[in-house]
Amino acid sequence: MNTSAMKPEQVRLMIRKGEITGPTPGMCSGYAQGNLVVLPKDLAYDFLLFTQRNPKSCPLLEVSDIGSRCFSRTAPGSDIALDLPLYRVYRDGVLEGEYREVADFWRDDLVSFLIGCSFSFEADLLEAGVPVRHIEEGKNVPMYRTNLPCVPAGAFHGNMVVSMRPLPCSLIPKAVQITGEMPKVHGAPVHIGDPSVIGIRDLAKPDFGDPVTIQPGEVPVFWPCGVTPQNAVMASKPPFAITHAPGHMFITDIKNINLKY
Template sequence: MNQSKMTPINPAHAARLQIRAGEIRGNTAGLAPGYVQGNLMILPKDLAHDFLLFCQRNPQPCPILAVSEPGNPMLPALGHDIDIRTDIPSYRVWKDGVMVSEQSEIGDVWRDDLVSFLLGCSFSFEQALTEAGIPMRHIEQGCNVPMYRTSIQTEPAGVFHGPMVVSMRPMKPADAIRAVQVTSRFPRVHGAPVHIGLPEQIGVQDLQRPDFGDAVAVKEGELPVFWACGVTPQSVAMAARPPFCITHSPGSMLITDLLNHRLASF
């Protein structure tokens, strides 16, 4: 079907069609407000069981939203007409733990044995934080959220192991307390923070030099608040060095038809 003539059924579908057409590139924060966004990990079938077990053992950084059938690029459980090969603004292709390319679609490297994992994303709980009156510095600055590799080790499973990645949002102490309360309701999109303040205690030495994303200002009287992050699989890929995998580029997510508020556990 001609994509240009397809009528969007909702704002999330409209954003995916724009991404598929090459009209949107880069960070998806703020696109299709209210709709769930997801992190991507694609692996060969012979590694899929190990990664599924890894996600089950590490539900905060790797909360599973959906898993595809081998070789099937469609994800009907997450939305209308989703094609995982074209509907994310930017992908990373990895070989033996090294990123070999960053590209806008992955049809040229797609294989019949590939399994797609979609993991929850902190962009979803940011809506709830904003509705609670808690400002998001990276949104104010118009940039990607800062993300850091930490000294917190994930629970290994099969070949997969490595350090957890966290995202950071600076907050006043009262807002940080409220943020714990708000995000605890969303375990499928990372849940409550894993650390507050004292970044050196989790191996983060310089907040102004994130491993992924963009640095943001941390003002006097603010605390850095850290959440488990769905970029963790990329850190794991660097450590475990699978022969082949595909991920999203940090900040470039799949926008689904699921609604953020439907993921709240209470």
């Protein structure tokens, strides 16, 4: 099944029906994907402020109306509670479980945030001849907690999470240029090279996602990641939150080209 050539509405419907359950990298090539955070309305302003103060790791694409299950601007007709392959539910910052849908958890006081995802710029990298290893290997992207602090806002605080893609040295400038043109989906890398500088001990043991092969002569390149808000949720311990499971994104109707400068 070639999901890379499908339209977002088709893939969302297949996800809703349970026909797609895995990570979404490479799906709907050319269309933006997003990270999900759902919080009670009394915490929504604090989280909105957190995204505004940390735009590289939390580039905001849309905020829903209170109680709405639709991202009406980026994906009309969508159902936030059904259209992601896998969700996480947190209570007091502790992961309660992962679920295929969260309709049974939905409440009228919930506000949903859609945050840009680096999967969105991978089609541009591939088109330019820049390899994307986790797509080559059929895996989820590796993601790591770092020692890079986010700017706190109200109830929310925590450190940045990054995604990693190994690249040959000769292609790093091209990757920086391509991704730097897309700040609404994390933009340029935040670190290149030695992972220990940003607090990562072992690239073979990502905190989220899957490890990938790093070939001789390749350098790890790190981008801000939309799992950062989940790190903030775990650190800040709100009484209730729903997020996407890392790598299992919301696919929008927005074309990547419209997210460039």
